Amino acid sequence: MTNEAAVRRDGALRAAVARGLVGEEQPVAGLLDITGIRQSATALHAAFATPGVAVLHTFAVKAASLVPVLALLREYGLGAEVASPGELAMARAAGIPPEHTVLDSPAKTLAELREALALGIAVNADNPQELDRIDALLAAGPSRSPLGLRVNPQVGGGSIDAMSTATATSKFGVALRDPGAEEWVLRAYAQRPWLTRLHTHTGSQGVPLPLMAEGVRAAYDLAERINAAAGRRQVTTLDIGGGLPVNFGSDDTTPTFGAYADLLRAEVPGLFDGRYGIVTEFGRSLLAKHGTVLARVEYAKSAGGLPIAVTHAGAQVATRTVFAPDAWPLRVLALDPDGGPKKGEPVVQDIAGPCCFAGDLVARGRALPRLDAGDHVALLDTGAYYFSTHFAYNALPRPAVWAYSTAPGAEPSFSLVRPAQSLTDLLTESGADLPALQP
Ligand SMILES: *Cc1c(COP(=O)(O)O)cnc(C)c1O
Numbered sequence: 480m481t482n483e484a485a486v487r488r489d490g491a492l493r494a495a496v497a498r499g500l501v502g503e504e505q506p507v508a509g510l511l512d513i514t515g516i517r518q519s520a521t522a523l524h525a526a527f528a529t530p531g532v533a534v535l536h537t538f539a540v541k542a543a544s545l546v547p548v549l550a551l552l553r554e555y556g557l558g559a560e561v562a563s564p565g566e567l568a569m570a571r572a573a574g575i576p577p578e579h580t581v582l583d584s585p586a587k588t589l590a591e592l593r594e595a596l597a598l599g600i601a602v603n604a605d606n607p608q609e610l611d612r613i614d615a616l617l618a619a620g621p622s623r624s625p626l627g628l629r630v631n632p633q634v635g636g637g638s639i640d641a642m643s644t645a646t647a648t649s650k651f652g653v654a655l656r657d658p659g660a661e662e663w664v665l666r667a668y669a670q671r672p673w674l675t676r677l678h679t680h681t682g683s684q685g686v687p688l689p690l691m692a693e694g695v696r697a698a699y700d701l702a703e704r705i706n707a708a709a710g711r712r713q714v715t716t717l718d719i720g721g722g723l724p725v726n727f728g729s730d731d732t733t734p735t736f737g738a739y740a741d742l743l744r745a746e747v748p749g750l751f752d753g754r755y756g757i758v759t760e761f762g763r764s765l766l767a768k769h770g771t772v773l774a775r776v777e778y779a780k781s782a783g784g785l786p787i788a789v790t791h792a793g794a795q796v797a798t799r800t801v802f803a804p805d806a807w808p809l810r811v812l813a814l815d816p817d818g819g820p821k822k823g824e825p826v827v828q829d830i831a832g833p834c835c836f837a838g839d840l841v842a843r844g845r846a847l848p849r850l851d852a853g854d855h856v857a858l859l860d861t862g863a864y865y866f867s868t869h870f871a872y873n874a875l876p877r878p879a880v881w882a883y884s885t886a887p888g889a890e891p892s893f894s895l896v897r898p899a900q901s902l903t904d905l906l907t908e909s910g911a912d913l914p915a916l917q918p
Pocket of ligand 1: 539541542560583680682683684720721722723760761762763764
């Protein structure tokens with residue numbers, strides 16, 4: 480992320496307040512920077528581009544399950560990594576073609592597998608039982624789907640347990656270092672000539688780059704052994720997952736896609752020598768820096784000497800930050816009633832959300848200019864997961880999400896990405912239209 484991105488963001492925050500996208504009626508909204516998203520997509524393509532190597536970048540839909548965002552990414556040449564019927568439906572609604580779609584969930588039902596094979600989307604089987612189901616479906620009729628197996632290289636975890644997919648006991652994929660596992664994998668490929676992909680995702684946030692590269696290296700080495708055993712290039716494509724961590728501490732984008740691709744070129748050179756196609760599945764690193772949650776401060780108070788700003792951004796939009804504050808700290812900007820930077824000496828204060836539980840704080844003991852009622856706060860780097868991981872506590876609605884684009888020197892223009900959930904929507908979802916229960 481560049482200084483220009485921060486300038487675009489500041490302009491968008493002011494304009495969003497001026498246009499009433501956030502105000503009395505809608506006290507919280509999400510904002511996405513189209514220019515920044517385009518720059519990240521361009522950087523990703525550039526990082527992996529290699530003459531003679533077919534590279535497909537898919538976007539992990541769970542990081543922003545918003546159809547207009549998926550369609551924008553499609554325009555920038557990205558496909559979709561989906562992990563549920565809902566995510567697949569969104570990818571299809573965004574016009575992402577089957578050959579640019581990958582299905583990777585640990586709990587695919589028979590119906591999901593059948594649909595995926597009928598559509599021709601790629602499937603990475605998670606475990607032996609799932610592979611048996613695919614065997615049965617293929618026996619009933621052929622499929623164009625590229626098929627692979629997900630392996631867990633068990634290289635270890637990162638700083639956030641819940642995000643570490645490659646620990647010894649992770650629930651994902653075939654645990655490669657378990658006794659007999661590799662022999663089983665080699666047999667599984669030998670028996671199934673249609674298994675042409677190998678998948679690993681050694682993320683996510685908190686996993687250091689060298690460990691990610693070690694996971695890719697383990698998958699690559701295994702592909703080489705599978706192909707040697709088969710006496711032909713059976714595995715044609717390595718799906719290396721996503722998981723590039725994001726810097727939530729400043730406006731700098733580190734690590735970059737370029738740094739990761741360069742590390743892979745050094746550690747796994749054979750991946751880029753033209754014998755394999757590459758699929759990636761980045762989520763957070765494509766979107767996080769380009770999103771902001773903007774919320775009004777409803778009240779400012781103090782308790783036990785501690786100033787507290789009661790805002791409309793809490794656990795309903797910043798769920799992980801509220802429940803796991805040490806793993807998911809966010810930068811918070813203090814903004815004035817116009818959405819511009821709040822002036823004043825920093826004062827240590829809590830930034831609270833609207834939910835009715837005491838821990839609903841997006842920042843604790845943060846030094847910021849003292850916030851007042853009618854001011855605003857901006858939660859930075861919230862473009863990934865925050866708009867798609869809503870928590871329905873207190874029947875708080877999902878906020879609207881707006882995308883902004885900014886021509887140099889011009890005012891930002893906004894397009895709606897997702898409308899705010901209305902009271903009517905909330906009532907319908909809560910069963911209000913159903914017949915009364917018999918007492
Ligand atoms: C979540 C996930 C991703 C994306 O992870 P990020 O950390 O957002 O890049 C990619 N692949 C799989 C299989 C995932 O579960």
